[in-house]
Amino acid sequence: MTQHIDRRSADIPSVTRAEVRDAALTLFAERGYLGTSLKQVAEALGLRTPSLYNHIESKSALLSEFVLTTLDNVINDFNKVMAESDGHVAKLRAATEVYALHHATHRREALVVNQDTTHLDEPDRSVAQDIRRRHEKAFRQIIIDGRREGVFTVESPKLASFAILEMCVSIARWFRDDGEMGPEDVARQYGDYALEIVGAAR
Numbered sequence: 309m310t311q312h313i314d315r316r317s318a319d320i321p322s323v324t325r326a327e328v329r330d331a332a333l334t335l336f337a338e339r340g341y342l343g344t345s346l347k348q349v350a351e352a353l354g355l356r357t358p359s360l361y362n363h364i365e366s367k368s369a370l371l372s373e374f375v376l377t378t379l380d381n382v383i384n385d386f387n388k389v390m391a392e393s394d395g396h397v398a399k400l401r402a403a404t405e406v407y408a409l410h411h412a413t414h415r416r417e418a419l420v421v422n423q424d425t426t427h428l429d430e431p432d433r434s435v436a437q438d439i440r441r442r443h444e445k446a447f448r449q450i451i452i453d454g455r456r457e458g459v460f461t462v463e464s465p466k467l468a469s470f471a472i473l474e475m476c477v478s479i480a481r482w483f484r485d486d487g488e489m490g491p492e493d494v495a496r497q498y499g500d501y502a503l504e505i506v507g508a509a510r
Contacts, residue, residue, distance in 0.1 A: 323353050323355060323359070323363070324363070325363040325364070327353060328349065328353065328360060328363045328364055329364075329370065329373075331349050331352040331353050332344070332349045332364075332367075332370050333374060333416050333417065333420065334352075334416060335348055335349055335352065336370075336371070336374065336416075336419075336420045336424065337415070337416035337417075337419040337420055340423055340424060341367075341371050341420070341423075341424040341427045342424075342427060344367075345367075346360055346367050368428070368429050371420070371424060371427065371428060372428055372429070372432045374417060374420050374421070375420065375421050375424070375425055375428060375432070375436050376432060376435065376436060376439075377417075378414065378417040378418070378420070378421050379421065379436055379439040379440065379443075380439070381410070381414075382407070382410060382439075382443055383439060383442065383443055385406045385407075385410060386403060386406065386407070386443060386446065386447070388406075389402035389403060389405075389406045390402070390403065390446075395459075396450060396453055396454030396457065396459045396460065397454070397459060397503065397508050399450050400450050400451065400454065400460075400499075400502055400503065400506065400508070401499040401502065401503060402499075403447055403450060404472055404476065404495075404498055404499045404501075404502035405495040405496060405498065405499040406495070407447075407473065407476045408476045408479055408494060408495040408498040408499070409491055409492065409494075409495040410476075411476050411477060411478075411479035411480040411483070412479050412480075412483045412491035412494050412495065413491050414480075415479075415480040415483060418477065418479075418480035419480050419481070421436075422477055422480070425437070425440075444469065444473065447469050447472075447473060448465055448466060448469035451465035451468050451469055451506050452465045454506065454508070455506070459508065460506040460507055460508055461506070461507030462505065462506040462507045465506075468505050468506050471505055472501075472502045472505055475498065475501065475502075476498060479494060479498075
């Protein structure tokens with residue numbers, strides 16, 4: 309629930325760019341990009357709408373920042389665990405776990421990416437779509453390579469990769485910090501599920 313702090317009557321409204329970003333991110337995640345106005349962001353911060361422009365360029369610029377920064381982090385995390393992992397099983401587990409962990413620990417960002425990327429202005433929309441395609445292709449290639457060498461027995465690497473990635477994406481919708489399991493525990497179990505899906509030899 310977004311908390312509203314009225315700063316409009318203050319002599320010098322005190323708000324930082326980080327606070328503006330945080331309020332906008334929360335509202336985008338809760339209501340969607342199209343369902344959120346800058347007036348609502350300002351109200352959440354106890355400001356008048358014109359005051360926001362001291363900290364941001366536009367609403368669309370905020371969306372671009374959220375989406376592109378998040379996708380860059382996903383790719384960087386993926387590349388890091390790939391460099392640290394050896395073998396098809398280890399690579400698939402690591403790729404799944406880091407993606408699952410991202411969706412458990414950065415739920416607002418994940419929700420915005422998955423529901424609002426199509427609302428980006430060009431060229432950012434094409435850039436975002438290209439990053440997502442590269443991640444999906446690299447993830448699928450792990451399964452293709454493992455199947456080729458007989459480590460995985462799944463019939464369709466494409467369908468398997470889609471199932472695993474979508475399974476991870478769903479975490480952002482249901483995970484709660486006060487739940488029975490922590491993010492690392494969820495990520496570990498999702499790594500197990502991924503290996504089951506591809507038919508990894510035990």
